[in-house]
Amino acid sequence: MKRKQSNVAIAYDFDGTLAPGNMQEHSFIPNLGVSKTSFWKESNQVARDNDGDEILTYLQLMIKKAKEKNIPITRKAFMEHGRKIQYFEGVDTFFDRINDFAKGQQVRIDHYIISSGVRDIIKGTSIAKYFTYIFASGYIFDATGVATWPALAINYTTKTQYLFRINKGILNSYDNSQINRFVDYDKRPLPFPQIIYIGDGETDVPAMKMVKHQGGTSIAVYDPSKRKRKDKPSPKQICEQLIRDQRADFIAPADYTEGSRLEKLVKSLIIKIKSEDDLMNYK
Numbered sequence: 097m098k099r100k101q102s103n104v105a106i107a108y109d110f111d112g113t114l115a116p117g118n119m120q121e122h123s124f125i126p127n128l129g130v131s132k133t134s135f136w137k138e139s140n141q142v143a144r145d146n147d148g149d150e151i152l153t154y155l156q157l158m159i160k161k162a163k164e165k166n167i168p169i170t171r172k173a174f175m176e177h178g179r180k181i182q183y184f185e186g187v188d189t190f191f192d193r194i195n196d197f198a199k200g201q202q203v204r205i206d207h208y209i210i211s212s213g214v215r216d217i218i219k220g221t222s223i224a225k226y227f228t229y230i231f232a233s234g235y236i237f238d239a240t241g242v243a244t245w246p247a248l249a250i251n252y253t254t255k256t257q258y259l260f261r262i263n264k265g266i267l268n269s270y271d272n273s274q275i276n277r278f279v280d281y282d283k284r285p286l287p288f289p290q291i292i293y294i295g296d297g298e299t300d301v302p303a304m305k306m307v308k309h310q311g312g313t314s315i316a317v318y319d320p321s322k323r324k325r326k327d328k329p330s331p332k333q334i335c336e337q338l339i340r341d342q343r344a345d346f347i348a349p350a351d352y353t354e355g356s357r358l359e360k361l362v363k364s365l366i367i368k369i370k371s372e373d374d375l376m377n378y379k
Contacts, residue, residue, distance in 0.1 A: 097292075102203045102373040104366055105262050105286045106194075107301075110211040110218060110232070111237055112296035113317055114352065114368040115183045119213045120158065128161050129318040135161070151212050151233055153250040158214075159235075159243055170277040171216050178220020184319075186352030186359075192227040193354060197363055201370050206286070210258045210303065211252050229267045231258040259293070263285055288312040290369050292362065297335035297347070305343045317343040317358065320351070 110117045121132045128135070139154040146153070152272035162169040191207060198205040206228040209218055215232035218224060233250050235243035248269050257275065261267070261282065265285035267273050281287060288310035296305055297316040304314035316338050320333035329337075348358040 105206045106292045109295035144164040151251045155246040169243045174216035175220030184350040189350040210255045228340040256306045293347045314344045316347045317350040320349040
C-alpha cells in the first residue's frame with residue numbers, strides 16, 4: 097500500500113521558548129532608557145490597580161512610554177525590533193532541518209506561533225517565514241501606520257483557543273462563529289493527536305495540559321543557563337514538576353541544535369504520528 101502524506105502541526109510559544117526572556121527586552125525596552133524590571137513592575141501594578149489583564153496593560157504601556165520618548169511605534173518600527181531578536185542556539189536552522197526530515201517521512205509540517213508577545217515584532221524576525229500563521233497580541237494602527245490601541249491580547253489561558261483554531265483550520269483571530277461551531281473530529285484538518293506544542297514551563301501550562309488531554313503531545317522547554325534562586329525553583333525544576341503533575345509529556349533544554357534532545361524528540365514524534373496515521377488506513 098502506498099503511504100499517503102500525513103499532516104503534523106507544531107505550535108510554539110515564543111518568549112522563553114524560541115528566544116530568551118521577553119521579546120520587548122531585546123531592544124524595545126532598552127530604547128526607552130528604563131530597566132526591564134521597572135517596566136514590568138509598572139505594567140503589573142497598572143493591572144492590579146485596575147483589576148485588568150496584564151497583557152493589555154503591557155501593550156498600552158508600550159504605547160505610552162514610546163510616546164513619552166518620541167520613539168516610533170509603527171508596524172515598521174516593531175518589525176525592526178523583531179530583526180534584533182536573539183534566539184536560543186540552533187533555532188535559526190531548526191525549521192529547515194525539521195521540514196527536510198518530515199518530507200522524507202512523507203509528512204507535511206505546519207509551524208505556528210501562539211504568543212502573548214507582539215505579532216509585528218515576531219513578523220520582523222528572520223524565522224517568521226517558516227510559520228503558517230502567527231497568533232500573537234497586536235495593535236490597531238492608524239492611517240499613518242502608528243499603533244493607537246491594543247487590537248488583540250493573548251494571555252496564558254486564552255492560548256488554548258488558538259490551538260482549536262489550528263485544529264479546525266481557522267487562520268484568523270476574529271471569527272468566533274467558526275470556532276464555536278461543532279465539527280466532527282474526523283473532519284478537522286489537524287486532529288489533536290497530530291499536534292505538538294512546545295512551550296516554556298512557566299507560562300504555557302494551560303496550553304500544554306489541553307493538548308496532552310486531547311491526545312496531542314506537549315514538550316516543556318527550559319533555559320539551562322538559569323539556576324535556582326532562593327525564592328524560585330530553576331526552569332528545569334519547574335518543567336520536572338510539570339511531568340510529575342502530568343501537564344506535559346516531555347521536557348528538554350531549549351537547545352535547537354542538530355542532534356539535541358529536543359530535535360530528537362520532535363523527529364521521533366513525527367515518526368510516531370506518521371505510523372499511527374498509516375495504521376488508520378488499515379481499518
